Amino acid sequence: MSPRKDGPGALHGIKVIDLAGTVATGYCGKLFADQGADVLLVEPPEGCPTRRLPPFATGVPAPEASGMHAYLSANKRSVVCPDHAALIALAEGAALVIDDRPGRDRPLTLGELESCSADGVLLSITWFGQTGPYRDYAGSDGVCQALTSQIDWLGEPDGPPVIPGGYQAQIIAGMTAFVGSMGQILARELGNVSGPGHLDVSVLESNLCFSEIEALRGFAGKPTRERLGVNRFRATYPLGIYPCRDGWLGVTVLTPSQWNAFCELLGFDDLAGVERYQQSLERLQDADELDVRIQVRVSRESAADLAKRGQALRVPLTVVPTMDQIFDVDQFVERAAFADVTHPDLGTLRLPASPFRLYAMPAAQGGAVARLGADTEAALRQAGCAS
Amino acid sequence: MSRPTFLRGLRIVDLSMGWAGPLATRHLADMGAEIVKVESCVRFDWFRGWEASQRWIDDNEAEKHEPFNGLNRNKFDVTLDLSKRRGRDLLLRLVAVSDAVIENFAGDVLPKLNLGFEVFKAVKPEIVMVSMPGFGSTGPWSKYRAYGSTTEQAAGLPHLTGHPEHPPTMVHIALGDAVAGLNGASAMLVALRHLKRTGEGQFVDLSHSECLLPLAAHGIAEQSLTGAPPPRLGNRSRHYAPHGVYPCSDGRWLVLQVQSEQQWQALRSAVGSGVAGFGDLTDRLERADELDGAISEWCARQPAADAMDSLQAAGVPAAAVAASKELMADPHLQARRFWKILDRAYIGKHPNGVAPYRLQGGPLEIEWPAPTLGQHNREILAHV
Numbered sequence: 161m162s163p164r165k166d167g168p169g170a171l172h173g174i175k176v177i178d179l180a181g182t183v184a185t186g187y188c189g190k191l192f193a194d195q196g197a198d199v200l201l202v203e204p205p206e207g208c209p210t211r212r213l214p215p216f217a218t219g220v221p222a223p224e225a226s227g228m229h230a231y232l233s234a235n236k237r238s239v240v241c242p243d244h245a246a247l248i249a250l251a252e253g254a255a256l257v258i259d260d261r262p263g264r265d266r267p268l269t270l271g272e273l274e275s276c277s278a279d280g281v282l283l284s285i286t287w288f289g290q291t292g293p294y295r296d297y298a299g300s301d302g303v304c305q306a307l308t309s310q311i312d313w314l315g316e317p318d319g320p321p322v323i324p325g326g327y328q329a330q331i332i333a334g335m336t337a338f339v340g341s342m343g344q345i346l347a348r349e350l351g352n353v354s355g356p357g358h359l360d361v362s363v364l365e366s367n368l369c370f371s372e373i374e375a376l377r378g379f380a381g382k383p384t385r386e387r388l389g390v391n392r393f394r395a396t397y398p399l400g401i402y403p404c405r406d407g408w409l410g411v412t413v414l415t416p417s418q419w420n421a422f423c424e425l426l427g428f429d430d431l432a433g434v435e436r437y438q439q440s441l442e443r444l445q446d447a448d449e450l451d452v453r454i455q456v457r458v459s460r461e462s463a464a465d466l467a468k469r470g471q472a473l474r475v476p477l478t479v480v481p482t483m484d485q486i487f488d489v490d491q492f493v494e495r496a497a498f499a500d501v502t503h504p505d506l507g508t509l510r511l512p513a514s515p516f517r518l519y520a521m522p523a524a525q526g527g528a529v530a531r532l533g534a535d536t537e538a539a540l541r542q543a544g545c546a547s
Numbered sequence: 548m549s550r551p552t553f554l555r556g557l558r559i560v561d562l563s564m565g566w567a568g569p570l571a572t573r574h575l576a577d578m579g580a581e582i583v584k585v586e587s588c589v590r591f592d593w594f595r596g597w598e599a600s601q602r603w604i605d606d607n608e609a610e611k612h613e614p615f616n617g618l619n620r621n622k623f624d625v626t627l628d629l630s631k632r633r634g635r636d637l638l639l640r641l642v643a644v645s646d647a648v649i650e651n652f653a654g655d656v657l658p659k660l661n662l663g664f665e666v667f668k669a670v671k672p673e674i675v676m677v678s679m680p681g682f683g684s685t686g687p688w689s690k691y692r693a694y695g696s697t698t699e700q701a702a703g704l705p706h707l708t709g710h711p712e713h714p715p716t717m718v719h720i721a722l723g724d725a726v727a728g729l730n731g732a733s734a735m736l737v738a739l740r741h742l743k744r745t746g747e748g749q750f751v752d753l754s755h756s757e758c759l760l761p762l763a764a765h766g767i768a769e770q771s772l773t774g775a776p777p778p779r780l781g782n783r784s785r786h787y788a789p790h791g792v793y794p795c796s797d798g799r800w801l802v803l804q805v806q807s808e809q810q811w812q813a814l815r816s817a818v819g820s821g822v823a824g825f826g827d828l829t830d831r832l833e834r835a836d837e838l839d840g841a842i843s844e845w846c847a848r849q850p851a852a853d854a855m856d857s858l859q860a861a862g863v864p865a866a867a868v869a870a871s872k873e874l875m876a877d878p879h880l881q882a883r884r885f886w887k888i889l890d891r892a893y894i895g896k897h898p899n900g901v902a903p904y905r906l907q908g909g910p911l912e913i914e915w916p917a918p919t920l921g922q923h924n925r926e927i928l929a930h931v
Contacts, residue, residue: 215769227768325707340904347553378872410700483776520749
């Protein structure tokens with residue numbers, strides 16, 4: 161079975177307007193755009209927030225220099241909207257309008273949306289949501305990861321917790337908002353719902369998907385996850401990332417059969433025979449000692465070769481590709497996990513392709529990024545406004 | 548209270564187990580789709596537990612495990628032995644009256660049962676099937692074994708977190724599972740939209756590992772843009788200061804990420820004289836050690852919660868690092884009624900987190916808790 165090569169996209173005919181241009185709203189919009197929806201990024205004259213996010217081509221912030229903006233904005237149109245009346249005209253027939261406002265100063269109210277799109281959905285993606293005591297708090301990815309307890313588990317037990325790199329919390333929120341808003345759009349197309357709706361998505365609650373089960377364990381009086389060290393998580397051991405001769409090897413060994421096969425792979429006959437090491441939790445007790453042996457043993461080997469031989473023994477091993485190796489990982493090459501995004505000033509960037517594959521109606525692979533305001537004139541003319 | 552009826556009329560056969568697939572279908576169930584979860588009495592969802600001692604069996608522990616009970620509310624549950632002809636026939640009859648099938652087995656499991664997209668398509672030509680193996684259903688790694696940790700490692704993501712003196716640093720024991728779950732729900736909704744518009748079903752697949760690449764987008768973009776990856780600087784940033792995690796007087800930690808001049812001015816007003824001597828971003832980045840020292844000194848004089856309150860009152864993104872066992876008591880989550888108390892056989896009252904999207908100001912209702920094994924056999928199987 162192989163995917164169909166091109167088509168209008170499964171979300172063709174859906175119009176989405178992003179009034180915020182944050183990583184969270186941008187990723188939500190990107191999921192729509194990659195599947196064929198018409199996504200308008202409505203920006204202020206100085207450009208939306210993602211244009212000011214690193215990495216930058218020259219190391220210096222500039223509206224057309226952000227690699228993150230390029231990733232989030234391929235296949236979208238960029239419109240600088242002159243006034244409120246033009247915004248109303250642009251929103252005509254929109255299935256979804258996205259903002260990032262906690263309650264006040266909404267650029268387009270639900271009533272205004274209803275007047276130009278009877279079944280339109282207004283989606284607000286904010287750090288903390290539309291209600292509650294933190295509603296107006298200042299947010300960031302790390303702040304939300306702190307409040308969901310996710311970073312409490314990361315790092316040395318006696319040192320500070322570690323903040324995950326990048327914009328991970330916002331990407332998760334964008335994805336969560338996509339699920340909620342696609343549900344609303346589909347509900348209207350199925351005739352299960354009619355009229356406007358307002359969806360409230362917070363980065364905070366979206367990221368509880370990583371820790372909610374721990375919270376339930378805490379409620380039941382069971383022990384919850386603690387910070388045990390870098391790449392140490394109860395009760396799986398060995399679990400970690402080890403330097404090899406030519407790169408990094410990712411290891412996860414949980415069951416007795418995986419442990420015995422792992423020992424076979426590394427020639428640890430003496431360890432395979434230790435009765436109590438059949439249990440992952442017991443191995444974790446001796447992790448520091450075992451780590452040294454694993455470390456010494458794998459340092460002479462090729463990571464890719466060990467991963468391949470380990471997988472043949474049904475042990476979940478993998479290479480942990482660095483950013484310059486990742487484009488050449490054979491599995492990613494074979495599945496076209498990366499695609500070319502073209503930017504009028506930055507040239508061609510290799511970036512992650514749409515993560516799920518519809519075999520009958522494929523997503524766009526890569527695409528073009530619009531300069532700030534590149535589509536203003538055409539979009540306003542289409543909306544019946546003189547620019 | 549009833550759950551919403553947004554996705555009323557859509558029926559999905561759920562062969563998935565563990566975390567990723569069940570999280571995907573939990574989203575769809577919360578929005579009103581009919582999710583028929585298929586387990587077998589022998590091979591039940593391993594998130595019910597992975598022990599098999601006599602005591603564990605006698606105590607009905609398979610009905611008491613939090614991971615299962617947190618991921619499967621609002622679903623129907625039937626037991627079928629798919630290795631037997633009768634069980635397989637019943638499954639196909641169920642598929643024939645459904646819109647979609649979802650599974651997250653390792654690549655070789657369904658073919659061994661003589662099941663798969665082509666078989667489902669034979670009984671329901673317009674079926675949608677979402678398949679969620681660790682590395683996808685094609686390519687040289689399609690049969691590879693993976694946990695949620697393996698897929699995080701394979702996505703290169705650990706190279707973007709942690710201190711340079713440490714190995715590449717993972718951010719979860721099973722990051723890939725929850726992320727693939729969100730992607731699975733997304734993929735299913737997109738394919739169902741296509742089905743309802745065109746009448747065309749299809750095969751859909753995802754690779755957990757590829758689902759994690761967007762989380763690494765900033766690093767991949769930097770590599771692609773400049774030919775070099777971002778350096779690992781621990782909790783420091785090349786672009787913002789102050790930026791870090793600081794110890795407070797009660798032994799707890801405070802996360803602080805000042806990402807604009809406005810937030811820096813707010814921090815200056817909250818912290819006062821200790822940071823008065825620092826200037827613009829260039830100055831702060833150059834004197835990051837000194838600046839971190841000044842912030843640490845201020846933090847050491849107060850509990851983390853107080854530091855968070857006074858910084859937030861001024862408009863600074865700051866938070867005390869919470870422990871998982873404290874999440875149930877978080878005042879914000881309580882005010883937003885995030886935790887819903889459900890009542891279930893074997894365990895009684897227990898919480899579940901509501902869906903992370905709210906309509907018209909309120910959380911979506913949860914209609915019933917995670918089903919017991921085979922709870923809906925009669926109700927569902929009588930109709931097929």
